[in-house]
Amino acid sequence: MAVKTFGLAQVRLVDGPCKTAQEANRRYLHELDVDRLLYTFRKNANLPAPGEPLGGWEAPTCEVRGHFVAHYLTACALMYASAGDEALKTKAGGMVAELAKCQQALGGDYLSAYPESFWDRLESMQGPPWAPYYVMHKIMAGMFDMYTLCGNAQALDVLKGMASYFKRRIDKISIYQWDQILGVEFGGMAEVLYDLYSVTKDPDHRDLAHKFDKAAFLGPLALQHDNLSRIHANTHIPEIVGAARRYELLGEAPYRTAVEFFWDRVVSARTYATGGTSNSEFWPDPNALANTLSIQNQESCTSYNMLRVTRHLICWNPDPRCADYYERTYFNSILGTQNPSTGMLTYFTPLAPGNVKSFGTPYDSFWCCYGTGIESFAKLGDSIYFHNDDDLYVNLFVASEVNWPEHGVRIEQETRFPEDEGTAFIIHATRRARFAFNIHVPYWAVSGVTVTVNGKPIDVSAAPSSYLHIDGPWRDSDRIEVRMPMSLHVHPMPDNPNLVAAMYGPLVLAGISPEKRYFLGDASDAGSWLRKKQDKPLIFRTTGQKPDIDFMPLNRVIDETYGVYWEVVKEGGERHRELAAEEEARRRLEARIVDRVTPGNEALEKAHHIQGKNTQSGPHMGRNWRHAADGGWWTWTMKVLPDLPMTLRCTYWGNDVPPRTFDILINDRLIATQSLNRDKPGDFFEVDYPVPPKATHDKQEVTVKFQAHEGNTAGGVFECLTLKPEAPAK
Numbered sequence: 001m002a003v004k005t006f007g008l009a010q011v012r013l014v015d016g017p018c019k020t021a022q023e024a025n026r027r028y029l030h031e032l033d034v035d036r037l038l039y040t041f042r043k044n045a046n047l048p049a050p051g052e053p054l055g056g057w058e059a060p061t062c063e064v065r066g067h068f069v070a071h072y073l074t075a076c077a078l079m080y081a082s083a084g085d086e087a088l089k090t091k092a093g094g095m096v097a098e099l100a101k102c103q104q105a106l107g108g109d110y111l112s113a114y115p116e117s118f119w120d121r122l123e124s125m126q127g128p129p130w131a132p133y134y135v136m137h138k139i140m141a142g143m144f145d146m147y148t149l150c151g152n153a154q155a156l157d158v159l160k161g162m163a164s165y166f167k168r169r170i171d172k173i174s175i176y177q178w179d180q181i182l183g184v185e186f187g188g189m190a191e192v193l194y195d196l197y198s199v200t201k202d203p204d205h206r207d208l209a210h211k212f213d214k215a216a217f218l219g220p221l222a223l224q225h226d227n228l229s230r231i232h233a234n235t236h237i238p239e240i241v242g243a244a245r246r247y248e249l250l251g252e253a254p255y256r257t258a259v260e261f262f263w264d265r266v267v268s269a270r271t272y273a274t275g276g277t278s279n280s281e282f283w284p285d286p287n288a289l290a291n292t293l294s295i296q297n298q299e300s301c302t303s304y305n306m307l308r309v310t311r312h313l314i315c316w317n318p319d320p321r322c323a324d325y326y327e328r329t330y331f332n333s334i335l336g337t338q339n340p341s342t343g344m345l346t347y348f349t350p351l352a353p354g355n356v357k358s359f360g361t362p363y364d365s366f367w368c369c370y371g372t373g374i375e376s377f378a379k380l381g382d383s384i385y386f387h388n389d390d391d392l393y394v395n396l397f398v399a400s401e402v403n404w405p406e407h408g409v410r411i412e413q414e415t416r417f418p419e420d421e422g423t424a425f426i427i428h429a430t431r432r433a434r435f436a437f438n439i440h441v442p443y444w445a446v447s448g449v450t451v452t453v454n455g456k457p458i459d460v461s462a463a464p465s466s467y468l469h470i471d472g473p474w475r476d477s478d479r480i481e482v483r484m485p486m487s488l489h490v491h492p493m494p495d496n497p498n499l500v501a502a503m504y505g506p507l508v509l510a511g512i513s514p515e516k517r518y519f520l521g522d523a524s525d526a527g528s529w530l531r532k533k534q535d536k537p538l539i540f541r542t543t544g545q546k547p548d549i550d551f552m553p554l555n556r557v558i559d560e561t562y563g564v565y566w567e568v569v570k571e572g573g574e575r576h577r578e579l580a581a582e583e584e585a586r587r588r589l590e591a592r593i594v595d596r597v598t599p600g601n602e603a604l605e606k607a608h609h610i611q612g613k614n615t616q617s618g619p620h621m622g623r624n625w626r627h628a629a630d631g632g633w634w635t636w637t638m639k640v641l642p643d644l645p646m647t648l649r650c651t652y653w654g655n656d657v658p659p660r661t662f663d664i665l666i667n668d669r670l671i672a673t674q675s676l677n678r679d680k681p682g683d684f685f686e687v688d689y690p691v692p693p694k695a696t697h698d699k700q701e702v703t704v705k706f707q708a709h710e711g712n713t714a715g716g717v718f719e720c721l722t723l724k725p726e727a728p729a730k
Contacts (some may be wrong), residue, residue: 277302296624
């Protein structure tokens with residue numbers, strides 16, 4: 001390790017946006033009821049289970065139930081370390097004791113919210129469950145964090161028992177079987193078992209961790225072969241964290257090579273301006289991002305886990321490129337995923353124009369990104385500071401303080417960054433302290449850096465993407481002020497230089513508009529179409545557009561309809577004419593829409609009273625489908641106008657095979673029978689269905705039903721609209 005992290009207990013956030021976000025998360029952690037969290041564990045152990053079950057991914061029928069409960073243990077342990085919250089430590093400790101009772105009731109080693117039959121299904125690969133080892137990793141990691149951060153010895157005993165149980169199972173499995181099983185997402189099992197080995201030094205724990213080092217994935221990376229295209233992103237990032245732990249504990253160089261090469265291929269070739277990565281949870285081919293913008297960009301879990309990988313790399317070698325990446329991901333793709341007034345979190349962050357963030361609910365979401373989210377906001381003080389024996393590294397400008405007892409100092413960072421273009425450090429020392437500051441100078445600091453010590457300028461020079469070195473010694477009350485002016489700049493797509501995101505310093509800016517899709521100007525110069533408003537900090541406005549719109553930091557967008565990437569084209573050119581025609585067609589369509597449902601938006605579908613049988617939803621090509629298999633069905637309640645002829649418009653994917661045949665009904669009246677069979681290969685297409693006037697007479701809403709024929713599938717439907725007639729041209 002070239003540098004070390006400070007323990008979370010050594011770093012405290014002080015008043016500022018990060019502290020506000022931490023406190024929103026802390027309130028949510030306190031709000032959640034222990035009996036509801038433990039419900040499915042107790043049921044599985046045949047123990048009394050008071051209270052009601054949770055919904056969403058923690059519902060008793062969900063195959064990843066228990067994952068969020070485990071994340072909750074980690075989040076409480078992190079919050080105790082980060083903020084000294086004794087009540088959360090006690091609450092989580094009580095949960096460990098109750099989970100230990102469940103473990104004993106299940107035979108002494110096994111602990112889960114679902115039965116052991118899940119493992120029989122997995123090992124036979126006959127209808128394997130969703131991701132059982134993924135959930136086990138969360139439970140085991142929660143126990144490890146309760147032990148290391150809260151000193152809970154019982155948690156370590158529970159963890160050891162779980163490791164023993166899975167060793168016995170895995171020892172019976174052939175190599176061929178095991179390679180098949182590793183094709184089912186298993187999260188960070190390698191990481192937590194290496195962590196356990198670091199404590200116990202038990203070779204069984206080390207060897208069990210080795211089992212989860214997936215050779216088919218890590219081997220090509222160790223040979224510096226890019227094998228990331230079109231694979232599920234967040235399945236594989238935790239595997240890289242496990243490889244990092246193997247290198248740190250055992251010193252095996254190929255694992256370091258794999259981690260470093262992986263990081264480069266994600267960050268350099270598959271990352272958006274925000275630092276986020278993935279579309280519909282998958283990676284594209286390298287540098288092929290322009291056609292990936294959707295409502296399902298940058299799954300929040302990927303940002304969380306990529307920062308964990310980056311943290312390891314910084315410890316091995318404090319490369320300012322890693323600090324650059326950490327900064328923009330932290331400010332855009334972490335802070336931007338929480339509603340700070342409620343603590344609720346997002347699954348995805350859409351980057352295409354005309355979208356909104358979709359925040360979950362307190363008791364009925366619990367997506368994977370809820371679990372990593374409550375961890376992220378419990379450890380916002382992590383990776384602000386690093387150190388070796390003689391140097392302090394400052395990687396983030398965040399209002400905080402760090403205690404460094406080896407030097408007898410507490411260092412306070414006083415900043416309103418990014419509203420202020422810089423930061424200040426105040427030394428609180430019990431004696432003269434001899435150490436040097438290494439302050440991150442980000443890639444965007446192209447206008448130079450100025451430094452004063454106790455009000456006196458000092459001569460410094462630092463290039464963008466470097467560390468500014470300032471030597472001590474330091475005395476009590478010494479004050480170092482650092483200024484780094486920010487400026488507007490663009491982040492273009494690697495495969496389309498005219499498709500750009502606007503940035504100000506590390507901040508990605510979101511344009512607030514439901515309609516705009518492009519701007520007129522010079523794509524390489526943000527200043528040609530965007531200006532900072534002088535009367536409002538961090539608010540910008542376009543110039544020379546029809547109409548002009550405001551921009552604000554993406555991490556401050558909550559309910560607004562926004563966009564991040566925009567085409568910027570020359571006025572009057574061919575592309576301008578094409579975009580103008582598309583915009584006019586879109587405007588005419590929007591004027592006709594009475595109601596709209598897009599599958600995969602949980603809140604929107606609930607608002608449309610979704611019901612069904614054998615119906616599912618999932619991602620494809622940046623959009624979400626809903627279908628009903630095996631003769632199933634689903635319904636949405638949709639608004640109509642009673643006195644106008646209405647049209648139902650459905651969007652389908654043109655490659656659907658084998659043929660699918662289904663009926664479309666309105667208020668149980670058949671209006672159409674639709675067959676899908678490669679109608680438009682490689683593209684989406686729409687079908688309009690006239691709605692009989694009798695179906696809408698005297699009605700404000702109708703029930704739209706998609707009914708699969710026997711043995712067939714209905715859908716997938718990617719969007720459903722009710723449309724009124726187009727207004728006559730004036």
